[in-house]
Amino acid sequence: MTGEFAFIEALRALARDPAARGLRDDAAVLPFGGELLVLTHDTMVAGHHFLPTQDPADVAWRLVATNISDLAAKGAQPVGVLLSYQLTGDEARFLEGLHQALAHYNVPLLGGDTVASSGAQVLGLTALGRASHRPVPARDGAHVGDGIYLSGPVGGAMMGFEALQAGSQDEALTLPYRRPQAHLAQGIALAPHVSAMMDVSDGLLLDAARLGKASGVTMALDSTAVPLAAPESRRADALRWGDDYQLLFTASGPLPVPAFRIGTVMAGDDPVLLDGAVPEGNLGYMH
Amino acid sequence: MTGEFAFIEALRALARDPAARGLRDDAAVLPFGGELLVLTHDTMVAGHHFLPTQDPADVAWRLVATNISDLAAKGAQPVGVLLSYQLTGDEARFLEGLHQALAHYNVPLLGGDTVASSGAQVLGLTALGRASHRPVPARDGAHVGDGIYLSGPVGGAMMGFEALQAGSQDEALTLPYRRPQAHLAQGIALAPHVSAMMDVSDGLLLDAARLGKASGVTMALDSTAVPLAAPESRRADALRWGDDYQLLFTASGPLPVPAFRIGTVMAGDDPVLLDGAVPEGNLGYMH
Structure with a gap:
């Protein structure tokens, strides 16, 4: 709005x-x-x-x-x-x-x-x-050359929401939407090692764009590197759906916890690029 | 409810x-x-x-x-x-x-x-x-023998609310309801000197009863000692109306700011007494 x-x-x-x-x-x-x-x-x-x-x-x-x-x-x-x-x-x-x-x-x-x-x-x-650590991780600290990481897959909440809306009684399927997990231990472990961090609440592309804009950099994402908890056919949607609450962060050194590298911080005017191009359509969920 | x-x-x-x-x-x-x-x-x-x-x-x-x-x-x-x-x-x-x-x-x-x-x-x-002070004033510290004090008059918000509801354009009359004052400086000055303190948000009698109950004492109030910002004919209502946000407190010694003494803390099972009797009707506004 x-x-x-x-x-x-x-x-x-x-x-x-x-x-x-x-x-x-x-x-x-x-x-x-x-x-x-x-x-x-x-x-x-x-x-x-x-x-x-x-x-x-x-x-x-x-x-x-x-x-x-x-x-x-x-x-x-x-x-x-x-x-x-x-x-x-x-x-x-x-x-x-x-x-x-x-x-x-x-x-x-x-x-x-x-x-x-x-x-x-x-x-x-x-x-x-x-x-737990100073400086407190923020969105504005990403540096050109940093790796871009995601703590886990996206798309699970989307699949769960759609199942729930369709009246599914499959509790395992709807669980990621119904009971999202906050990645507290990972966030605390990562805080000293990241240059920027946020949680993905409104969609990976939208939140990556926010981080890129706050840091004045381009978040260059590799779409196929993004781990999915949804069918491959829904990849484009899963990149734009929120509610999974994975941690999105940038870092240049070794990490204390497992994470998925999904891109590289680059110099540029576009806050987010997907496979080298400006992503099409909505980037995520605008509340 | x-x-x-x-x-x-x-x-x-x-x-x-x-x-x-x-x-x-x-x-x-x-x-x-x-x-x-x-x-x-x-x-x-x-x-x-x-x-x-x-x-x-x-x-x-x-x-x-x-x-x-x-x-x-x-x-x-x-x-x-x-x-x-x-x-x-x-x-x-x-x-x-x-x-x-x-x-x-x-x-x-x-x-x-x-x-x-x-x-x-x-x-x-x-x-x-x-x-600003330890212990932080609470509701459970009133002692038998303490004086009971109010930081200022009650009833102004009631008069203002009624005027506003009636469509009054008299800004001075409606002000106490529209723009209640938080007594911040008084609260900070009083904190080291009170045995118990709270703000009156739901009505003097109801809030005094809450303080009395929390402290396990009787708040024995003198109705005529309560300062009014309403006509004398509305005294009973003003004692039961909230929204004035005066500070209600108990203390045994000298006070650093002016306040109105409205009663004495006594031993007893009734959390609040008004002129020696259990008050009639509702004590205040139950949200």
Whole structure:
């Protein structure tokens, strides 16, 4: 939405703190008590960010995992979350999924707010983390000549979403969409070794373009090198689908964890190139 | 709502951190680095927490001020906010009010999220502060014999809300509701001198009962001692109306700032007494 981006720009102008990273694009980093606090907030609206028919336990998981993934991309250890929850009248499944996700990431629920129901459910989560390495990985540090890496395959969430939307009961197939994983341990391990890092939430090509733009470089990707969790026939779609929450990063030296090299950082004006050309169509999911 | 409180209890059980203060009831306190981080999140829904016809600039102000007030009650200096904003298509007035409030409290917008519109607008704000004094004032510290104090009059927001609802163009009359003040300087000055403190957001009697219950004492209030910003004929209502965000606190010694003594902490099973009796009717606004 055009208006949305103008608003975000206006909000950014309001963000007078130099550590501010802007709204939604990236987690904020705030010096506090001799350490660095990493902060992120995601809001999800039924019908926009999740299917209104989805199991609320999966929605709760997703809400937690997407925020923890933002911390992972900063190499930050979660220290707590605050929940904004709009009541539905039957909160049992949401609570179960919330409990599972908080236990999985070992993060406490510190507080939040509950409000009355009104139309499409709106959920919000603020996650706080402690940076494990300085400088905190950001999007603007990629250097020409760095390798471009992905922590794992993309496309699994797309396949899962499509199956879920079609009413599939195949839990293994829908799992990658229903229960995305935040790659927390990898993010923390990688933080000292990367020149730039982010999580892929809106599509590999779109997020690579954002990283390229922030760094003032060209992210030259080799499409066939991108690992897929989808049929080969869906490769073009999988490169444009978000929700897999893999870590996308650039680095020049050896890596402490396995990752897939998918390209090379080059000099140039195009933030992303795919097999040497500007990618066709939408690059990803514009919320 | 019955279901709401069950949910909050369930969420509290999930909040495994001992510093957790529960959802909405109180700000959370989290040791971070060598300092104490104070955290709060308020969610507001159009039609529930503000009039859908209100100037969005006033709504933005209110969203900021209510959260800053939660920090004030902890004696915490704001360090930043994260905004969750549901787009309406015309964000200019909201942005103006947001800018005014952030400038007024000198607090940076660190980040957040914007989402598409869907029905009643839902807004959320997470505010972070730095505790200025240890222990951080809480609700559970009132001692028998302490004086009970209020930082200023109640009832102004009630009068303003009623005028606004009636379509009044009298800006001075509606101001206390439209632009509530968080008593930040007072909260920070008071923090070393209080045994318990909170802000009055849901009504003086209800919030006094919460403080009394948390401390295991009786808050014995003298109704005529409560300063009013409303006609005397509305005293009973003003004691039950929220949105004035005065600080309610207990203390035994001299105070560094002016305040109104409105009662005495006593031993007893009733969390609040008004002129020696259990108050009649609703104690306040149950969201």
